[in-house]
Amino acid sequence: xxxxxxxxxxxxxxxxxxxxxxxxxxxxxxxxxxxxxxxxxxxxxxxxxxxxxxxxxxxxxxxxxxxxxxxxxxxxxxxxxxxxxxxxxxxxxxxxxxxxxxxxxxxxxxxxxxxxxxxxxxxxxxxxxxxxxxxxxxxxxxxxxxxxxxxxxxxxxxxxxxxxxxxxxxxxxxxxxxxxxxxxxxxxxxxxxxxxxxxxxxxxxxxxxxxxxxxxxxxxxxxxxxxxxxxxxxxxxxxxxxxxxxxxxx
Amino acid sequence: xxxxxxxxxxxxxxxxxxxxxxxxxxxxxxxxxxxxxxxxxxxxxxxxxxxxxxxxxxxxxxxxxxxxxxxxxxxxxxxxxxxxxxxxxxxxxxxxxxxxxxxxxxxxxxxxxxxxxxxxxxxxxxxxxxxxxxxxxxxxxxxxxxxxxxxxxxxxxxxxxxxxxxxxxxxxxxxxxxxxxxxxxxxxxxxxxxxxxxxxxxxxxxxxxxxxxxxxxxxxxxxxxxxxxxxxxxxxxxxxxxxxxxxxxx
Numbered sequence: 001x002x003x004x005x006x007x008x009x010x011x012x013x014x015x016x017x018x019x020x021x022x023x024x025x026x027x028x029x030x031x032x033x034x035x036x037x038x039x040x041x042x043x044x045x046x047x048x049x050x051x052x053x054x055x056x057x058x059x060x061x062x063x064x065x066x067x068x069x070x071x072x073x074x075x076x077x078x079x080x081x082x083x084x085x086x087x088x089x090x091x092x093x094x095x096x097x098x099x100x101x102x103x104x105x106x107x108x109x110x111x112x113x114x115x116x117x118x119x120x121x122x123x124x125x126x127x128x129x130x131x132x133x134x135x136x137x138x139x140x141x142x143x144x145x146x147x148x149x150x151x152x153x154x155x156x157x158x159x160x161x162x163x164x165x166x167x168x169x170x171x172x173x174x175x176x177x178x179x180x181x182x183x184x185x186x187x188x189x190x191x192x193x194x195x196x197x198x199x200x201x202x203x204x205x206x207x208x209x210x211x212x213x214x215x216x217x218x219x220x221x222x223x224x225x226x227x228x229x230x231x232x233x234x235x236x237x238x239x240x241x242x243x244x245x246x247x248x249x250x
Numbered sequence: 251x252x253x254x255x256x257x258x259x260x261x262x263x264x265x266x267x268x269x270x271x272x273x274x275x276x277x278x279x280x281x282x283x284x285x286x287x288x289x290x291x292x293x294x295x296x297x298x299x300x301x302x303x304x305x306x307x308x309x310x311x312x313x314x315x316x317x318x319x320x321x322x323x324x325x326x327x328x329x330x331x332x333x334x335x336x337x338x339x340x341x342x343x344x345x346x347x348x349x350x351x352x353x354x355x356x357x358x359x360x361x362x363x364x365x366x367x368x369x370x371x372x373x374x375x376x377x378x379x380x381x382x383x384x385x386x387x388x389x390x391x392x393x394x395x396x397x398x399x400x401x402x403x404x405x406x407x408x409x410x411x412x413x414x415x416x417x418x419x420x421x422x423x424x425x426x427x428x429x430x431x432x433x434x435x436x437x438x439x440x441x442x443x444x445x446x447x448x449x450x451x452x453x454x455x456x457x458x459x460x461x462x463x464x465x466x467x468x469x470x471x472x473x474x475x476x477x478x479x480x481x482x483x484x485x486x487x488x489x490x491x492x493x494x495x496x497x498x499x500x
Binding site (some may be wrong): 149150152153155156157158159160163167168172173174219248249 | 305306309329330331333335337340341342350351353354355356382398402414455
């Protein structure tokens with residue numbers, strides 16, 4: 001089956017299941033797809049709380065996600081490669097990595113919010129802290145798997161350290177780096193929204209909280225649809241970029 | 251005649267879990283100007299380590315390397331290395347693989363393009379400059395390895411069983427081409443193989459190494475060039491040397 005047809009069938013099956021669920025549970029508990037779509041059009045066109053529309057809140061969340069993803073990727077790539085290249089860096093970071101990975105996300109977000117006074121930086125710092133160790137471990141694994149024969153070849157041709165990093169380590173770990181981006185995009189969105197739900201007035205998470213307090217399930221689902229559409233579009237877009245960058249794998 | 255490249259009292263020992271492992275001790279090797287010298291020996295005897303020790307790719311515990319009569323640090327002479335496997339960067343095109351080595355060799359950027367073109371043409375891969383290694387056959391990839399080693403315009407070519415993983419027909423073609431290139435360039439070649447017929451066909455002189463990493467015999471190969479792989483006279487020399495060689499190895 002062609003890819004677009006598979007996507008269409010999956011989407012239709014999901015909407016049918018949703019519609020069936022709405023019929024069984026009733027509109028108060030689970031509004032139908034049509035009601036949510038109508039509400040989505042409303043929130044997109046009009047203004048919501050604080051005189052801001054849905055697109056504004058989406059933009060705020062998106063900006064936070066972008067900053068955290070770039071920061072997380074830069075940090076994890078630098079740390080993962082350093083661990084792969086340098087034994088000392090590996091010894092130092094490897095000790096902390098398991099600890100860093102096991103701190104519960106919720107605790108990090110809450111502590112970060114309190115420490116940084118519910119500011120923009122609280123979200124960025126908290127989410128970066130949560131997302132980075134997993135991506136670091138991923139890049140580290142890739143850097144460790146670099147073929148020693150290629151490194152010996154580079155030495156034989158007297159290739160400098162920087163060129164080895166750029167031409168051997170980075171491309172060899174590109175599948176892991178791209179995997180980290182995919183992971184970061186998925187994880188960061190969720191945690192940013194979580195953090196916004198807890199303590200910010202703007203962003204999709206803040207809107208979830210606002211409409212939850214209003215008891216408006218339809219509005220929550222309208223914002224959720226927007227969130228999911230953007231997530232899926234990002235993942236698909238990234239998949240295409242990723243395929244292009246890894247074209248050499250054949 | 252003064253040897254161009256000379257190793258004296260070369261000793262290499264590796265630390266292993268079972269204690270120190272002596273690969274060879276007190277080994278002497280001289281490559282005369284313009285010579286095609288082959289080190290021949292059974293698998294695992296330390297032939298490759300001789301190349302790697304001279305190239306500075308493995309540390310010497312003891313010994314001196316001289317180039318043109320002067321003591322130098324191992325590897326501090328102009329060499330190109332052809333490995334047993336091509337060791338190409340799969341994520342770079344054929345031309346970029348050559349550029350990688352040329353950058354290491356300090357060849358100015360303006361000169362790299364013409365060198366790449368020249369050497370890909372010389373090894374019969376002029377049309378494959380933009381191909382990725384995975385798109386090439388095993389023989390073509392090894393040709394890229396040869397072009398890469400020659401493109402840096404080395405004084406000495408170090409070749410570690412470069413044709414051992416190729417099928418018979420491809421291997422013969424590449425050996426013939428190598429002899430042609432050697433005739434045209436006049437570079438010294440230090441070649442490693444466990445294939446006596448290959449050693450006899452290619453070399454001016456063959457050094458025989460035993461399983462303990464010592465040279466126990468050497469033979470001049472007096473046949474005129476160009477040589478034909480199927481020449482019965484070469485076959486006779488091979489048979490005679492095989493008797494000497496295998497009698498010693500038991």
